[in-house]
Amino acid sequence: MSDQNPPTVDVLVIGGGNAALCAALMAREAGASVLLLEAAPRDCRGGNSGHTRNLRCMHDAPQDVLTGAYPEEEFWQDLLKVTGGNTDEQLARLAIRESSRCRGWMRRHGVHFQPSLSGTLQLSRTNAFFMGGGKALVNAYYRSAECLGVQIRYAAPVDRLEISDGRFRAAWVGDERITARACVLAAGGFESNREWLREAWGQNADGEWPADNFAIRGTRFNQGVLLKAMMNAGADFIGDPSQSHCVAVDARAPLYDGGICTRIDCVSLGIVVNKFGQRFYDEGEDFWPKRYAIWGRLVAQQPGQVGYSIIDAKAVGRFMPPVFPGAQAATLEELAGQLALEPQSFVRTVREYNAACRVGSFDHTVLDDCHTEGLAPAKTHWALPLDTPPYYGYPLKPGITFTYLGLKVDEAAAAHFAGRPSPNLFVAGEMMAGNILGQGYTAGVGMTIGTVFGRIAGARAAAAACKQGADHAAA
Template identity: 60%
Template sequence: MVDLTRTYDVLVIGGGNAAVCAAVTAREAGATVLLLEHAPKHFRGGNSRHTRNFRGMHTAPTKVLTGAYLEDEYWDDLNRVTGGHTDEALARMTIRVSAEMTPWMEACGVRFQPALSGTLSLSRTNAFFLGGGKALLNAYYATAARLGVDILYDAEVTHLHVDDGFVRSADITYRGFPATVTARCVVAASGGFQANLDWMRKYWGDAVDNFVIRGTPYAKGRVLRDLLDQGVAPIGDPTQFHAVALDARSPQFDGGISTRLDSVPFSIVVNRDGQRFYDEGEDVWPKRYAIWGRLIAQQPGQIAYSICDAKAFELFMPSVYPALKADSIAELAHKMGLDVATVEKTVADYNAAVQPGRFDSSGLDECRTEGITPPKTHWARRIEEGPFYGYPLRPGITFTYLGVKVNENARVLMADGKPSANLFASGEIMAGNILGRGYLAGFGMTIGTVFGRIAGREAARHARN
């Protein structure tokens, strides 16, 4: 029985990876800990439920990672994807600490797959959770419960009483009833605001109605908004989010990984007007899938259509939603609700521009177009062999970049640059400090784990002093 009238050492807000890592670490350090998860138990874990791997530095092969992945290469990868929107000191610290994480994760019951081979080709840099993110969360929650962390589900924090950088108490709603919680320290690990469509609407207008939110519907950013409104220093571009292209038929929330569509490099992609708008073959898909969400978000109606023929159909992963299938381009365009003549002309122009060359689905090949705009620079083959296949695509939002500013001890900084007396942050809510733009597979889990551990440790230390 959880006693909400007591004063806990550490209050952890959120229920994802960053939250449970903070809660377990603080409890291991001897603190009394209350974790408040907004979601009901079945949907606990925020976006971590949909994750799969952890990017870890390592100097030699481990049980779960092949080869070596050293600090400088890791940093180079991060610096490149962020285009410099990062903090080198925090980033390098995160990278170094990531090397120590997997033994602790295993001690918490997290299980990894043996180093993977095959299509993902990430086995050198990323350790894969056996069963994925929900299995990881199950392990952490079991560990937290065993250690004596008090956990409440259906518990939303609605307001933190921040007084000159000091959090006095938290107003919450627990199973629909209001309550107040006090704690010596608070760890905010409540994620971004991508599931808050009204907030997103401020920057994107009614286009948000055409966005798919890939992860948890509980990432409303309520605590983030509340903190920023009370003088906490913001970080990251509020208008920006990470988005991928996914099947337009996906559920509005929580469709997770299965809604992805890998057809783009082996297709042409047209917008609502039947026109191509970007080089589908610019680079291998793992390096390009993340830009297509934004590209589609900028098209009229935030929708696009991937079109390929029979010889391309088996080159990408099977989709959850069946492809639209037709014996002619005209029939396919009709099924997609597009102007038939325009699509036929787009395909014909494209086919005419395709140059001869050696096709190789596994790497950058010689197949390209000549004389059309935009060009398709790889894997360009004529779309001529029926049946023809099409998929409608929409932007799928993974996370937002706006967050709270923190220092290397995960302590939240106020707008005047002073650290908060007792407020810490971990996970998506502060990831923008390090990942201010772009994405690196498995790095969100790395930030969450590393900063969850730091926040938990620092909060426990502060509370018990």
Template identity: 40%
Template sequence: MAQAHHLDRIDRILLWDVTVIGGGIAGLCAAIAARRGGAAVRLLEAAPRALRGGNARHGRNFRLTHETPLDYVPDRYTADELRAELRSVTGDDTDRALTELLIERAHSITGWLVAHGVHLQLPGTGVMPYSRRTAFPLGGGKAMINALYATADRLGIAISYDSEARSLLRSEGGGWTVSVRSAGADDQIRTRSVVVCAGGAGADPAWLRENFGSAAEGWMVRGTPYADGRLLDLLIAAGGCPIGDAATCHAVPVDARGPQFDGGIVTRITSIPLGLVVDRCGARIDVAGAGVLPTHYAKWGPRIAACPGQIAYLVLDARSLARAAPSALAPITAPTISELAVALQLDPAALQASIDHFNAAPANAAHAIAVPPFAAYPMRPGLTFVHFGIKVDATMRVVRADGSRHDDLFAAGMIMAANVLRRGYLAGLGITLSAVFGQIAGEEAARHVRG
């Protein structure tokens, strides 16, 4: 079990070599790599222990390259394939050097995670689908996170939960002073270097409103509420150069009845190809080019975000509901379309007209909506991440607006993902990117303090 360290006991005495801010997958990989590089490492996690680990808690799988079948992934998935797929989503608008670094390390990151305690599911032994591009942590993302925390603890990394870094100031004579709020009290940590792994900037409603307008008030945030962008602001205030577009994001349809934050993957609505989607006026809405592929969920998030009230409804009949994946929240059901409309507070005539139109030529894999009972899911856009962050170089050092770089300030994970992903996404890339760049940041920070 990882021990929580109280700030006052150790931090008033010590000058840490490396302080890692954020205990998600990037922060854990950075902390472990720095410790293995010989550094005395402090890890600050804003969330309480039960919610530690950021969004990798919700993760299912992560991408890796391999030339031959491995124990935990069948067939092959080459670096050239990953390069081509990445290019198909990012185009030329990406940092080539960092992209190549990611592709190169996507080969070895799995071995590194396994060597640090992560167990992976063997293909064909569980309930996970065939995938040659991705590996599945055994027990899910939460088990992976727990394993890495156990390793961090065993290596002697000093971990604090409920410990939010609130400011970052240059210390006199070099290094940094990090102000931390922990258990309602403020304290300070002195450190030779800082690795910021505090996640992207999507979980602050005020920030979302500022960048996406008032429509963002109707959104839900699929991940941790603790990744609120404060550290990104602090890095920019420290001269760091922002990168990407603060007004573009990855979003998928989620159940509107789920929690505002941290609903994870279980509130995602995946059965859209089986039915009809209407807006709150009962009018049918569609997305050009969205079919049955899982990657097409991401086309629906922005479409729902553009609907009046940022809400839409998936309507199914008994047959399509029987084919749909089970959902965390049971659908709203009714014996007739007009009763369903009343339950959803939609205009019954408008809904019936949309269904009649749909039934004339059902789209995708759908049936006509004809067999009672009828069912519906209310859906909102669920934000996964924003394509905005801080610029870094190939050592994960934060780059200033004038092109110079901080020697002793590093950033890794979603906070710098926009260096590679300024648009689009590939399934399973978030964890790989965060683990790979976290590991590099930790190695480089340890190298820096060793001189």
């Protein structure tokens, strides 16, 4: 007997960024009818993906836009290092291996890549950059989805889900109930939900709420509504709610959608101090693309959740210039005054750092031998004295890109309930990235996870919808 109330579509995709679009395209290519619900209006579509620039890719030999080789084991070791081992190796290696097979498919859907980059970013070997950035990628995917017949609805936030015994039944947009044979959740984390951030970070010893001082680098629409819905439905979760992709951004950055241009990239070329003029971490620990995402959390742990990146004239031209000009002064005392730092403490910090520098052969493209001795915290690479005016200072605050608390999945991208995979509910992108990113980050890996698991989730959802349709037809 046929279904008396047939589902609206085969596959429902909830979300509008990279992972959601990859899922929708894969499901449609597999022959499924697809409806994509994007919470944002059309002019804000794409979630955080519009602010991205590149994809970290495994490859065993030089390729079109990638130099050298970046084999699986090296990629894995890089990920292992930045996460401190807080990662699911099976899922991580799956993402790594599949990253080598994504670019051809991406090109077929209109994504273009630019020639490999050289310079201090150290990414020409590991990361493929999108021509036109993430916004161009998102637009290309939407064009392709429309051409393939994917139904797209904007300003359609899903506020609740119907799930029974681990099986997706329906999603609700306001008073509208939308059914589907299978569903992919790819609606991002909860970084735009200030109340949830306060809950996750709590109060510090000074009675401050650190999260109140965070900028949200991406979309304002990632409120974590579906994460809460899945919690209420008894789904299995993974990750620390206080962990996130959190970088140091200019303290003058907007509250939302500041994106990459608000990042301060001169940290490794100078020192970083807190509001008391004191250093608090090794600025030269590793190459910037591997360690830039620790600095937001480090600044968040400082009094007032503020820091200051300090350089001198020798650093100018060696980093991507920020969108806001820094404070500039002929003396350290004058710079302290402009940044509202206590002059004596700040000048003492700089002088102690200068005296501890052991300058060898400075080279910002390698882990060089310029380091400090007898200083805590040490600066292990690129340690040059701050002695050449003018001096520059950039105020910092934490900028969250996406949170790592997410849904536990398996290699089929299936959501889990009490340890059992759902037969028709799949997860991709930031909603499951915590399986691989328990902490830390390395440039481009978020897009790797979203692209790989978006493709897996879409293909699996189409297969699940086909099976359910066949089962109903046979009933």
